[in-house]
Amino acid sequence: MKTHSSLHAGGNASRDKTTPIRPENLKLLVAERLGDPVLRKNLKRATGLSLTKRDAVVRDYDRWEEMRKLAHEIKKRVINNLPEYLDRFERQAEAAGANVIYASDAAEARKKVLEIVEKSGASLVVKGKSMTSEEIELTPALENNGIKTLETDLGEYIIQLAGEIPSHITAPALHKSREQIGRLFADELGIDYTSDPEELTEIARETLRDTFLNADLGITGVNFAIAETGTICIVENEGNIRLSSTLPKVHIAIMGIEKLLPDHRCLSLFLNLLGRSGTGQRITSYTSLITGPRKDADHDGPDELYIIVLDNKRTAMLAEPGLREALYCIRCGACMNVCPVYQKIGGHSYGSIYGGPIGSVITPVFFGERSSKELPYASSLCGSCSEICPVQIDIHHQLLWWRQRIVSDGHSPPIERLIMKLFLFAARHETIFDLSGAMARMISPLLKDAQGGLRVPIWSRTRWFPPMPETSFKQLWKEKKR
């Protein structure tokens, strides 16, 4: 990973971030990022602005809570009847002329995309922002096969130039300052340094225009798939997704099995929720509703449309009642913006492209329980995520569910397991419980610090630990009863 010192940001040079971005590195990743003043500033500004904008447009509705509830119910209906909805979608999309292709896992999805790319003889591919394609690591796979692949969303383009992964679902380059982006553009594109967002955006427009006009194939994600008509719906602001799905001869859209909605009427609710929750917009600039490739009477559009439907462990989530609701997620990113932990540590700390509260729920599914065992603890369980979620996913209870699962599967640290075993033993034997209480009350005064709290390793470096009371609860009870 390339890192650029923050010399141009006017702050102290941040520590180089060299730890590989993997969930098992959570603690190291957090430590690196907490020590980076530029990142902290970027995060604070971005999440704060997003929340302010969201609040302003959510106030359009007196019945926002009922809208969330209905969205939850619609998703519940779809997920509980997923085979029927997916089958209907497939039939309708194929009737409209699209090719629907299934992939059980990331490797199969990559293979099938490559087959299409090779069959069409494409050598230049333009990509719209798609979390699903990040999930299956599609771009590196295409590049390794000699197919030039360009990310075209401005944020993703920045990330691709920097050789990084996105740090937020809707704002991939949120962790970077304008100075860092300016330096990156100067280094990678050989232009004069500028930190002006308008100039930088214009440079990206000019650089990518030719690419769009010459691209052979476009790859995008899918926000919603409409079962009734076989339509795919893609939401964006920049126009790069419209370009990627209009100009090249072939369009490949990649979607998870959970993206379905029954019909356009239901979609109207989700569009209102997604724009407002995600970017604080009533609606984004472009919402494309694509039904099949171009028809004879059409003047433009791709000749071929392939829709890759991806499982990649989603059916494992479907099978687990404790996690099933995570499939309702519409990837708006509001839970990240509102999370007091995300606001401090940023998306990369979570070690996966899916960061923040919902990321901590789904990353263990993708990366395995053992390597992600600390993620569900990277939360204060304050519940802000569940309260802001536009489809009412009970995110913080899913984090609790994971904590229980990780402990019962024996993945908690040995020392914690030992302490819990001792506690269990003591709690079951009254005399031992009383005795340990008495001992703790004896030792407690010896460990007091200047503030009268207990000196507990690590904890009391930054926080106060209450000392043991002088009398036990049992003693107090006896005295009051008298």
Added chain:
Amino acid sequence: MKQQDTAMNSREKVFSAMRDALETVDKDCMYMDEIHDSLDDLFPSAPESASSEVLSLFVSRAEENGIRIIRCLSSDEAVRWLEEFLKEKKSAVFARDTLLQGDGLATMMRVRFQDLRCLEVGDKDLSLEQEGKHVYAATQVGIGSAIAGIAEVGAVILAASPSESRCVSLLPEEHVAVLHEKDVRGTLAEYFSEAGDVLHTSTAVTVVGGPSKTADIEKVLVTGVHGPKAMTVLLLSDSTG
């Protein structure tokens, strides 16, 4: 044949995994008609009497989204506005049937402005088999029709059709859409419940809520990333028919 087999296998694999996962699921959830009733309740259709409120909400929210709204009392007024607007331009591409039937508008402007390069959807120069997309990209203004406006979100709806291409609203630097007041609806839900055919037959329906924009650099809003840098809606009063 072999490829067919593996394709079937993947599909079967995914479907059987889904069915297994849902074997014990509680099927108790809202029925579709209950969902539709709730949607109607949350997003009621505005009564006829409230049409002026709906219209002014559309105008104010579209303007907040960065769309310039020009209200015209007649198609003549719209044509006059376009003439004024095109005076300073070098090239424009017209969708068919915009304001006037067939290629009327393009022909009219061709006569009016000798120096303006007037193209029309369907022209050979614009076809994809030729270098059509490059011609679109080199054009300053794209002018077409919107099939609806939505007040709730301040957006217009475009649909690819034999007279409208997708590129008209995508590649030129500026986009102008003609919208009739009678086609403005209160909510997306209202529009989608009555839209019917177009959702099945048009390969590309696009809800456009402003010019191309981004906030990917420090959340600073910049208009005109990959699509049009400016967008105008000519809002035609109903009295013109």
